[in-house]
Amino acid sequence: MPPKPSGVLAPERAAGHTALLIIDMINCWDFPDADKLLPRAAAIAPRIAALKARCRKAGVPVIYANDNRGRWRSDFPALVEESLANNSAGAGVTRTLQPGPDDYFVLKPKQSAFFGTPLELLLRHLDARRLILTGVASDQCVLVTATEAGMRDLAVVVPRDCVASQSASRNDIVLRQLEEFQKLPTTPSSRIRLVPRRRGA
Structure with a gap:
C-alpha cells in the first residue's frame, strides 16, 4: 500500500529548476527479457532510492x-x-x-x-528545466x-549508477553514446549537486 500522506505538500516549484524522473522501475516484469533486466534493476534500486531521498530533502520533485502496457484503463x-x-x-x-x-x-x-503524456506540462508547472533521468x-x-x-531544450543528467539495461555491455554502450554524441553528463548520483529549497519558499 502507498504510504499515508506525510502532510508535506509537493513543491509548487522545483528547487534548482530540477526534477528527478524514475523510469519503469515500478513494474510487473512480465515482458520479454524481463528475467535479464530485473536483477540489474534491483541492483540500481537502492542508489535511486538514496538519490530520491536527497531530492526530497532538497525540494526537488520526483x-x-x-508504461501503461497497452492497458488503457490502468492507473x-x-x-x-x-x-x-x-x-x-x-x-x-x-x-x-x-x-x-x-x-x-x-x-x-x-x-x-514525453510521448502521449502530460510530462511536458507538468515540468512547465514545476518550472523544472533540468531532468535527472534514472x-x-x-x-x-x-x-x-x-x-x-x-x-x-531541457538540461539532462543521466547518473551512470542509476540506469541499467539487459546487460552491462549494452548499458556501457548507451552511456558512451550519451556522453560522446549527445554531450550529456553521466555524473554518479552521489556527486550530483542539488540546490536546497530556501526556507520559507
Whole structure:
C-alpha cells in the first residue's frame, strides 16, 4: 500500500529548476527479457532510492514514468499494487522505491516519457528545466526520453549508477553514446549537486 500522506505538500516549484524522473522501475516484469533486466534493476534500486531521498530533502520533485502496457484503463496506484503482489524480486524493487503521496507520475504508451503524456506540462508547472533521468532500460526508454528532453531544450543528467539495461555491455554502450554524441553528463548520483529549497519558499 502507498504510504499515508506525510502532510508535506509537493513543491509548487522545483528547487534548482530540477526534477528527478524514475523510469519503469515500478513494474510487473512480465515482458520479454524481463528475467535479464530485473536483477540489474534491483541492483540500481537502492542508489535511486538514496538519490530520491536527497531530492526530497532538497525540494526537488520526483516523477515516476511507467508504461501503461497497452492497458488503457490502468492507473498508477493499481500498477503499484500489482507490482507489490507480483514475484518477490519485482516487489522488492517497488518496496525500495515506494512512491510517496507527494510524488508525481505519468503513464506512457511508448518508450518516451514525453510521448502521449502530460510530462511536458507538468515540468512547465514545476518550472523544472533540468531532468535527472534514472531507471530502465537505459538503451531504450531512458535514451529516448533523454533525446526528447534535449529537443525541448531541457538540461539532462543521466547518473551512470542509476540506469541499467539487459546487460552491462549494452548499458556501457548507451552511456558512451550519451556522453560522446549527445554531450550529456553521466555524473554518479552521489556527486550530483542539488540546490536546497530556501526556507520559507
